[in-house]
Amino acid sequence: MVIFFINRLYLPPEDTTALGNSSKLKIFNDPIYGFIGVPSSFFFELVDHPYFQRLRRISQMGLSYLVYPGAHHTRFHHALGCLHLMQKAIGILRFKGTEITAEEEEALMIAILLHDIGHGPFSHALEFSLVGQRTHESISLEFMEKLNEVYNGRLDLAIAIFKGEYHKSFLNQLVSSQLDMDRLDYLKRDSFYSGVAEGNINSERLISMLNVADGQLVVEEKGLYSVEKFLMARRFMYWQVYLHKTSLVAELLLKRILERARELLSAGVSLSGSAVLLRFLNSSQEAIDPTLFLDTYAELDDNDIIMSLKEWQHHSDFVLSKMSQMILHRKLPFIRFKDKPMKEEKWEEKKTKLSSQWSLDPSQIAYFIFTGEVSNQAYSLNTSQIRILTKTEEVKDLHELSRFFGSKELLVPQSQYYVAYPKKGV
Known part of the structure; x- marks a missing residue:
């Protein structure tokens, strides 16, 4: 089967000439995908809402622009990109015979459009610094529920999918899984804006390989290498860019x-x-x-x-x-990654020097000299595994078929310890 992607505007027939009271077609010119069309006047209302417009002022990659000067794109860009990819995925699955109703289609697009609406300033950088332990996902849900009141329950199905509670699992997985539209967009987008080519993925190829088997989202076996490339790109982006x-x-x-x-x-x-x-x-x-x-x-x-x-x-x-x-x-502190935590005596030595240099007490020194640990896992066997549909119509987990997992390090969290302290002369 050969599938051709056409860069066309996705607009229902009744919306091809106008949205709302405007005679102008509502499109966004995206540097990644080209023109992205708004599916209907309802979606334009969501995009135009102050809650969503705020995403124009939320950095997608936190403070990464201090390393990669081009990384100034926003959550607004990302949300529209996810909407575009979801439209593609729905079209592919329907082409292959999967039933997705008009109501489910709208709900999928609402859920992915609003999935990050709860992010705070600088996205993940300040995740738990302003509102306690509330995650951006939980705040996104609150925003969706508030909008649902405004639109008289029209977001009910989208909320169920966003929460992973809808009875058709593959719809939930399109929004949140180890191979969802969120990840397919942010890897390609962040790679583009940061200029890190190794993180680029072929999202259209991956989407063209999607299918549904036993009610689960699967990737056809001929897309195996594309999935491996996706996981390698994600692993690279975490250690080279995000971390x-x-x-x-x-x-x-x-x-x-x-x-x-x-x-x-x-x-x-x-x-x-x-x-x-x-x-x-x-x-x-x-x-x-x-x-x-x-x-x-x-x-x-x-x-x-x-x-x-x-x-x-x-x-x-x-x-x-x-x-x-x-x-x-x-004028940032010096930071070094280590395989093991720093020895306590070296730690105390640096604290003593800085305390003498700046006349600070121990509680103040802790703001400038600190240590910790970061980790990343390329693939998890515990959460929404990536399933492969073999040529014999069997469904197997990715790690059962891919030689990519010959090394166990891809299946377990990889950790690095860091130490940070002010540079001399700062």
């Missing part, structure tokens, strides 16, 4: 800046900066009214962080001002 030591130390430092700001506010120290950011940092204030949380959270974006750093770099508190300057001027 690059410089962007990692910048994001760790940014978290410490917010910790210091929260500590100062708790002690009654006055801070200028973004009003909405200060509301989330000021623990002495009453908790934000749950009924107003989403609207307040929706005001937060990258600009609030940068604006506050520019104010805090001049603050009288040395720790806050110094760390803010480090981010703004890219």
